[in-house]
Amino acid sequence: xxxxxxxxxxxxxxxxxxxxxxxxxxxxxxxxxxxxxxxxxxxxxxxxxxxxxxxxxxxxxxxxxxxxxxxxxxxxxxxxxxxxxxxxxxxxxxxxxxxxxxxxxxxxxxxxxxxxxxxxxxxxxxxxxxxxxxxxxxxxxxxxxxxxxxxxxxxxxxxxxxxxxxxxxxxxxxxxxxxxxxxxxxxxxxxxxxxxxxxxxxxxxxxxxxxxxxxxxxxxxxxxxxxxxxxxxxxxxxxxxxxxxxxxxxxxxxxxxxxxxxxxxxxxxxxxxxxxxxxxxxxxxxxxxxxxxxxxxxxxxxxxxxxxxx
Amino acid sequence: xxxxxxxxxxxxxxxxxxxxxxxxxxxxxxxxxxxxxxxxxxxxxxxxxxxxxxxxxxxxxxxxxxxxxxxxxxxxxxxxxxxxxxxxxxxxxxxxxxxxxxxxxxxxxxxxxxxxxxxxxxxxxxxxxxxxxxxxxxxxxxxxxxxxxxxxxxxxxxxxxxxxxxxxxxxxxxxxxxxxxxxxxxxxxxxxxxxxxxxxxxxxxxxxxxxxxxxxxxxxxxxxxxxxxxxxxxxxxxxxxxxxxxxxxxxxxxxxxxxxxxxxxxxxxxxxxxxxxxxxxxxxxxxxxxxxxxxxxxxxxxxxxxxxxx
Numbered sequence: 001x002x003x004x005x006x007x008x009x010x011x012x013x014x015x016x017x018x019x020x021x022x023x024x025x026x027x028x029x030x031x032x033x034x035x036x037x038x039x040x041x042x043x044x045x046x047x048x049x050x051x052x053x054x055x056x057x058x059x060x061x062x063x064x065x066x067x068x069x070x071x072x073x074x075x076x077x078x079x080x081x082x083x084x085x086x087x088x089x090x091x092x093x094x095x096x097x098x099x100x101x102x103x104x105x106x107x108x109x110x111x112x113x114x115x116x117x118x119x120x121x122x123x124x125x126x127x128x129x130x131x132x133x134x135x136x137x138x139x140x141x142x143x144x145x146x147x148x149x150x151x152x153x154x155x156x157x158x159x160x161x162x163x164x165x166x167x168x169x170x171x172x173x174x175x176x177x178x179x180x181x182x183x184x185x186x187x188x189x190x191x192x193x194x195x196x197x198x199x200x201x202x203x204x205x206x207x208x209x210x211x212x213x214x215x216x217x218x219x220x221x222x223x224x225x226x227x228x229x230x231x232x233x234x235x236x237x238x239x240x241x242x243x244x245x246x247x248x249x250x251x252x253x254x255x256x257x258x259x260x261x262x263x264x265x266x267x268x269x270x271x272x273x274x275x276x277x278x279x280x281x282x283x284x285x286x287x288x289x290x291x292x293x294x295x296x297x298x299x300x301x302x303x304x305x306x307x308x309x310x
Numbered sequence: 311x312x313x314x315x316x317x318x319x320x321x322x323x324x325x326x327x328x329x330x331x332x333x334x335x336x337x338x339x340x341x342x343x344x345x346x347x348x349x350x351x352x353x354x355x356x357x358x359x360x361x362x363x364x365x366x367x368x369x370x371x372x373x374x375x376x377x378x379x380x381x382x383x384x385x386x387x388x389x390x391x392x393x394x395x396x397x398x399x400x401x402x403x404x405x406x407x408x409x410x411x412x413x414x415x416x417x418x419x420x421x422x423x424x425x426x427x428x429x430x431x432x433x434x435x436x437x438x439x440x441x442x443x444x445x446x447x448x449x450x451x452x453x454x455x456x457x458x459x460x461x462x463x464x465x466x467x468x469x470x471x472x473x474x475x476x477x478x479x480x481x482x483x484x485x486x487x488x489x490x491x492x493x494x495x496x497x498x499x500x501x502x503x504x505x506x507x508x509x510x511x512x513x514x515x516x517x518x519x520x521x522x523x524x525x526x527x528x529x530x531x532x533x534x535x536x537x538x539x540x541x542x543x544x545x546x547x548x549x550x551x552x553x554x555x556x557x558x559x560x561x562x563x564x565x566x567x568x569x570x571x572x573x574x575x576x577x578x579x580x581x582x583x584x585x586x587x588x589x590x591x592x593x594x595x596x597x598x599x600x601x602x603x604x605x606x607x608x609x610x611x612x613x614x615x616x617x618x619x620x
Contacts, residue, residue: 029428082329118339
């Protein structure tokens with residue numbers, strides 16, 4: 001049983017109540033707690049030493065990343081983060097200075113986005129550092145943008161550049177909070193999420209939720225410089241386009257809009273965010289799964305996000 | 311540096327914003343997100359294998375305890391829990407059936423208290439199971455009962471019986487949610503918390519926050535049967551009264567009210583909760599620290615919660 005199968009198994013028939021607008025399965029849970037203008041976003045995200053960072057990672061960057069991942073999930077609902085709780089599980093021989101630097105990285109990013117850190121706890125995890133961040137946010141009533149909602153004919157967009165994040169960007173990425181709020185305020189987004197496991201895998205969440213398929217244009221993929229450098233570095237490396245499709249931790253926004261809005265959106269984006277790339281990478285089609293098209297042919301991408309490159 | 315010193319070090323000058331009513335340092339954070347009738351409670355709590363349970367603990371009880379601890383913190387604000395997120399960090403060789411039973415214990419307790427489980431994540435922690443629960447709750451505006459607020463002359467009350475929880479009750483305790491809401495609705499509680507680290511240590515949080523001291527009556531302490539059995543079991547065991555003062559994981563409510571309300575409160579409690587013991591164990595005095603009084607003398611309790619028994 002893989003992680004996704006385990007989650008599906010565990011989250012069958014979860015208890016619910018009248019406050020739940022969106023439960024498990026989207027980027028954040030959405031709750032109605034009676035505020036007249038807004039709904040509440042609720043999210044947790046954990047990073048673990050040896051998987052998301054190493055003992056050699058600068059501690060400020062560990063703290064920054066721990067918070068940035070959750071902020072990216074708030075962005076994926078077009079929301080505004082409000083408050084965070086920090087669970088810091090440390091080996092017994094913790095170094096208070098090291099823990100302080102983790103917090104310094106967390107605090108700096110929180111201040112940048114006006115997120116209050118309102119507590120949390122420290123606990124013991126003898127073998128490795130684990131940090132879990134719980135986040136509260138808000139989104140205007142009626143405005144959370146979910147993973148479901150993609151419609152046949154929609155244009156598929158992605159922000160930034162993809163692939164090779166683990167070369168460094170995974171520690172420094174900017175959660176696309178302002179971008180997502182601007183998009184939701186000015187356009188009718190049909191589906192939205194943030195890329196954490198790789199484009200080919202995450203797009204599938206949108207497709208499965210909307211019961212639709214997608215065709216992607218290989219030449220339109222915004223391949224990062226890091227992915228290109230990796231590909232050149234050795235014969236064992238992934239081709240750059242494959243890295244853009246399958247590398248995790250991009251934390252860019254992936255969304256769909258009606259095709260009639262596509263050109264207008266691209267033009268307005270360039271005015272608003274001249275430094276952030278936005279790419280139309282394909283469209284939603286009837287059916288299921290992903291087709292990757294290049295000049296001469298179209299290849300299906302398989303469920304693990306890997307394509308059989310010819 | 312111990313845990314409390316580390317937390318104090320890390321939580322200096324945390325980022326805040328206009329939504330924060332109570333930040334780090336109470337049982338829950340309290341936020342104002344614009345709901346006209348209520349404030350939002352926000353809390354996380356983690357349990358770790360080898361510290362809060364073992365691999366031999368029935369998995370349903372592990373899940374139940376993970377949630378019950380956080381619910382006790384919501385009770386400690388006289389609040390109502392609404393929604394939970396579950397972070398389940400599992401060794402690589404996790405057993406899906408075992409994880410399912412952890413969830414079963416969680417779900418049963420959540421249903422009992424009408425708490426929605428709205429998601430979370432599974433992640434890898436190779437050496438041991440770690441479960442962190444994030445909770446959202448609500449409390450009527452103006453009604454959260456904090457740790458600060460104890461006044462000289464207040465009567466000090468505690469629910470249930472204390473000590474020896476690790477013999478079994480720590481896996482089965484009932485969070486005192488209904489009791490705390492009833493207390494806050496009918497009486498002016500000055501200070502309230504839930505006992506997690508032991509009466510002598512936790513009372514100190516109320517005293518420090520209110521800049522007051524306390525005198526406890528040794529004969530009034532509601533010593534649990536488990537603590538008495540432990541004390542009889544061997545000469546190395548703690549005396550039962552010391553166990554009641556210093557054992558952790560009682561998860562009972564500790565609160566203070568004006569002394570003029572004390573008798574009325576005890577009478578009304580017996581009508582409302584005939585099966586739950588409520589004990590007046592002492593009073594708030596000017597000064598600082600805790601004095602334990604018995605027939606012949608009074609002993610100061612030191613900061614670790616240990617008393618020098620003569």
